[in-house]
Amino acid sequence: MVLLLAGLATMQAMAWENHSLASYRAFENMPEVASAPSVTVEPLEAFLRAEEYTLEALLASQEAWGLTSIEKYPARPAELAFKADPGRSDESRRLAFLRALRVAPDSRFALYTQSDPWNPTSGTRLPSAAVSTQTEATGSGYRYGALKSGELVAALTVLATATGEPDLGLDIHLFEDSPSDWGRVYGFGPQPYGNPAVAQDSHIPFHSGFMHESRLVKLGIPTVRRNLILLRFHQFSTLAALAFRTGHAYWGWRFAGLSLHYLQDLTQPLRAALVPGEPNTKLLSAQALALVGLPGMKDELVQLRSNRCLVVEKYQSELLLRAAANKQETALEKALRNTDKDRGYTDWSERYMRDVVSLQSSRAALALAQTLTAALPAAFAADAGFDLAARETGSNLLSELIKRDSPERNRLDAALAETMANFGTHSRNALRGILRASDPL
Known part of the structure; x- marks a missing residue:
């Protein structure tokens, strides 16, 4: 029973479309980052060559963790395990590493920076294709700069840049029904939701986590119980700790x-709630009707939810870009920097993402959906015949929304500021956990 979920996943492909914009603000005043020395740029191949044997052990431990910690975990095929082989070429070693992680083997892992729009840097610009296998979203604000091996770069730049990197193609077409050679050997099984033929749909199972849906929804749509987003965090966070411990600071910050x-x-x-604002009975009814050839209710849910999700993401991104262009700090920047709540949560542990972040977000989803609906023009919230994603007027419509001075728009801005505060707080708490794990054993 994945039909409805397949459609509903599609509209979430744009979420938090440029992480780096927010990450610069979240980390720029964090002492552990601000006072960190500049690091020496190192190609991925050099790191892999130097740490083959430690990587073999770490990647084996990651797989063991997945088997015991993730519900419905799809085991990695034994032939994909990373085995140290100092005699092979750098290209072969890199491919073995990417296959062991089960990320797209054509992922760029280029040496690059994502420019901070508040402090743009000069230097050689890179085209999108040099760093990403995906077509860049219109208005995303991405600006790429080239790095060279051996060059010094600020830890903040490496960290903030890398928070945007998973959207550049790492998780594309990884399932057995994907139109890729690697999807058929990675062992993830059929794509649990989203359209396998659509690149941006194919990465959604790694970038969403419906961990707190009702028991009824989990029974009716069991694919929501697969949370591969937890796997990805664990893989890259433990790689970061290893890189820091072994003297590869550039890759420590980048994997972090x-x-x-x-x-x-x-x-x-x-990202944490499947259909906020709609009763579970309606979701399951739409699912049942679609399965017998009556997809009307499902299509309406998909379209309305798609518009709401897309506009809130573009609205948030445009607010950050406008603030940077005008050098005018807004409530979003202040929220991202605010550390007042950092110590108000339980200490970092491997349960933090599930028990703190996901739970908090799922509880906030309904209020955000209602606030967004009240603030939007009627077509966005109630017209299933209006497809925002298919129109090129999205940016103009957002500009009009920004000009509106109403209680509803003010409530939306406040909700976004609260969400950005959570983005900053949980990002810093997670980084503190990674840095603690990086201490020499």
Whole structure:
């Protein structure tokens, strides 16, 4: 029973479309980052060559963790295990590493920076294709700069840049029904939700986590119980700790940023709740009707929810970009930097993403959906015939929304500020956990 969920996943492909914009603000005043020395840029191949044997052990331990810690975990095929082989080529070693992680083997892992729009840097610009296998979203604000091996770069730049990297193609077409050679050998099984033929749909199972849906929904749509987002965080966070411990600071910060991307996705309430604002009985009824050839209710749910999700993501991104362009700090920047709540949560542990981040977001999802619906033009919230994603007027519509001065728009801004505060707080708490794990054993 995945039909309805397949459609509903599609509309979430844009969530938090440029993590780096928010990450610069979340970490720029964090002492552990701000006072960290600049690091020496190192190609991935050099790190892998130097740490082959420690990586073999770590990647084996990651697989053991997945088998015991993730519900419905799809075991990695034995032939994909990373085995140290100092005699092989750098290219072969890199491919073995990517296959052991079960990420797309054409992932770039380029040496690059994502520019901070508040402090843009000069230097050689890179085209999107140099760092990503995916077509860049219109208005995303991505600006890429080239790095060279041996160059010094600020830890903040490496960390913030890497928080955007998983959206550049790492999790594309990884399932057995995907149109890729690697999906058929990775062992993840059929794609649990989303359209396998659509690239951006195919990464959603790694970037969402419906961990707190009702028992009824979990019974009716059991695929929501698979939480591969937890796997990705664990993989990259433990790689970060290893890199720090073994003297590869550049990859320590970069793997840390990669891992934080997945946690940050869960701070978006619409990533943690399947259909906020709609009763479970309606969701399951739409599912049942679609299965017998009556998809009307499902299509309406998908379209309305798609519009709401897309506009809130673009609205948030545009607010951050406008603030940077005008050098005018807003409530979002202040919320991202605010550390007042950092110590108000339980100490970091491997349960933090599930028991703190995901739970908080799922509880906030209904209120956010209602606030968003009240603030939007009627077509966005109630017209199933209006497809925002298919129109090129999205940016203009958002500009109009920004100009509106109403209680509803003010409540939406306050809700986004609260969400950005959670983004910053949980990102810093997770980084503190990674840094503690990096201490020499």
